[in-house]
Amino acid sequence: MMRTDYVLLVLGMGVVTYIPRWLPLSFLSRRPLPQWLVEWLDLVPVTILSALVLPTLVTTGDPRHLQFLQPELLVAVPTFLFALKTRSLAGTVVVGMLIFWLADQLL
Amino acid sequence: MDSNYVPKETKNSIVRVMDDGVKTAWPICLGYVPIGLAFGVLAQKAGLRPSEIGFMSLLVFVGSAQFIAVSMVGSGAAIFPIIITTLTINLRHLLMSSSLALHLHRLTWSWLALFAYGITDESFAVNLTKFQNDQWDLQRALVVNHASNATWIGSTIAGGYGGQLIPAGALGIDYALIAMFLCLVALQLRGPLYVITAIIAGALAVIVSLIVPGNAHIIIASAVAATVGIGLRRSGGFSPNARK
Numbered sequence: 001m002m003r004t005d006y007v008l009l010v011l012g013m014g015v016v017t018y019i020p021r022w023l024p025l026s027f028l029s030r031r032p033l034p035q036w037l038v039e040w041l042d043l044v045p046v047t048i049l050s051a052l053v054l055p056t057l058v059t060t061g062d063p064r065h066l067q068f069l070q071p072e073l074l075v076a077v078p079t080f081l082f083a084l085k086t087r088s089l090a091g092t093v094v095v096g097m098l099i100f101w102l103a104d105q106l107l
Numbered sequence: 108m109d110s111n112y113v114p115k116e117t118k119n120s121i122v123r124v125m126d127d128g129v130k131t132a133w134p135i136c137l138g139y140v141p142i143g144l145a146f147g148v149l150a151q152k153a154g155l156r157p158s159e160i161g162f163m164s165l166l167v168f169v170g171s172a173q174f175i176a177v178s179m180v181g182s183g184a185a186i187f188p189i190i191i192t193t194l195t196i197n198l199r200h201l202l203m204s205s206s207l208a209l210h211l212h213r214l215t216w217s218w219l220a221l222f223a224y225g226i227t228d229e230s231f232a233v234n235l236t237k238f239q240n241d242q243w244d245l246q247r248a249l250v251v252n253h254a255s256n257a258t259w260i261g262s263t264i265a266g267g268y269g270g271q272l273i274p275a276g277a278l279g280i281d282y283a284l285i286a287m288f289l290c291l292v293a294l295q296l297r298g299p300l301y302v303i304t305a306i307i308a309g310a311l312a313v314i315v316s317l318i319v320p321g322n323a324h325i326i327i328a329s330a331v332a333a334t335v336g337i338g339l340r341r342s343g344g345f346s347p348n349a350r351k
Contacts, residue, residue: 006159009186013176014166016194020201022223028208029219036337043336044206045235046295047308047329048199052228053288054309055316055324064317072285079286083293089233092293093134096286101279 071103119246128250131237135229135251136258138284142170143259147266149174153181157267164260169227171322172196173263199326203231210238211245218245225252229284232291240294300340308332 033041057073059066079096086092143164150160155177167173172193179189204226211219222245230252237243296302312328319327 003159005186006155006180007162009176009180009189010159010163010166012186012190013163013172013193016190017167017169017172017197017200018224020194020197020199021204021226022220024201024204024208025211025219025223026216028205029211029214033209038209039340040333040337041206041209043301043304043333044202044329045232045239046292046301046305047332047336048202048206048325049232049288049292049295050305050309051312051325051328051332052232053285053292055313056285058313059316063320066313066317072282075282076285076289080289080293083290084296087290087294089131089134089236089287089290089294092290093137093283093286096282096289097279099279100282100286104279 071100071107075100075103124246125250128247129254131233131247132230132251132254134283134287135233135255137280138229138287139170139255139259140262141280142284143262144266146170146173146177147263147268149266150177150263151267153177155180155267157264160267161260161264164263167193168225168256168259169193169197170259175321196322199228199322199329200226200231202326202329203228203235206235207231207238210235210243214245222249222252225249225256227252227255229287230255232288236291236294300336303339304332304336307335 055064057070057076058068060070060072061067075096078099079092082095083092146164147157147160150163150173151157155163163173163176167176175196176189176193179192204223207226211222214222230248234243234248234251237248292305296305308328308331311332312324315324315327
């Protein structure tokens with residue numbers, strides 16, 4: 001039903017996707033970790049999140065270039081302030097969507 | 108919602124676990140719908156049938172890698188380059204999985220194996236925050252993973268069937284994931300050290316993203332910034348236990 005080539009491709013993709021997710025769990029969660037690693041991993045979440053989100057706010061296009069005057073960044077300011085104030089995930093998502101939609105209507 | 112008041116038997120009942128999990132997962136599910144639909148449409152344009160689209164979403168479950176893979180399929184690339192590209196895109200999950208591992212001690216291989224399947228940028232961010240702040244456990248985290256997984260698979264298949272019919276940008280839904288990530292960053296800023304490290308990571312990510320196409324900037328900026336952060340902490344400027 002599905003083409004053989006395609007099945008092979010997806011199986012291969014599945015394997016290389018699964019391994020980076022699986023390796024650290026199997027290695028790190030079952031033995032005590034050195035303190036430097038614990039501290040390093042403690043900082044990793046904030047760095048990953050920041051590295052994930054900031055480029056989406058200030059760059060755009062293909063090839064990527066800087067673009068400060070885009071709605072994503074402008075809307076991010078009140079959204080982020082709201083998040084800092086309320087610390088509510090659901091609230092921030094709703095507020096962010098609303099402001100973004102409004103910005104879309106007005107611009 | 109003080110869970111201290113709940114007797115132990117009901118705290119871990121299936122209903123409670125599913126309820127907590129879904130309540131936590133819904134922003135991710137919301138954000139996945141437009142992206143999943145868009146992916147389905149693209150995949151269909153590249154010649155994939157809905158069953159094939161669903162198969163990929165089921166086995167791979169990564170938005171960015173699937174998008175790139177599909178455009179490579181559409182332009183006739185061979186299997187091996189696509190697989191290598193997928194691997195490079197997903198390397199950042201090594202870091203995410205490592206951070207999660209801190210909270211998943213003493214679990215059996217089979218649970219870990221199941222959990223590993225569902226680690227994505229979004230489920231990582233949400234589950235990790237919950238592990239840090241609330242009484243979170245593997246079962247709830249699994250619900251988050253699989254609820255978002257199901258939504259992803261469903262929306263990609265739906266997109267394959269006819270996503271072009273749905274208007275784009277309805278109700279600002281395209282911003283759901285960005286808003287989610289912004290809040291999660293805010294929740295991570297537990298002290299000045301975290302703020303500075305976040306700024307370094309963000310700035311570095313922007314610079315690298317302009318030079319290197321794709322997602323490499325995430326893992327590069329993150330690893331470097333975390334290392335710099337450790338250096339700052341060790342140099343004595345910040346108390347290692349600064350928690351707001």
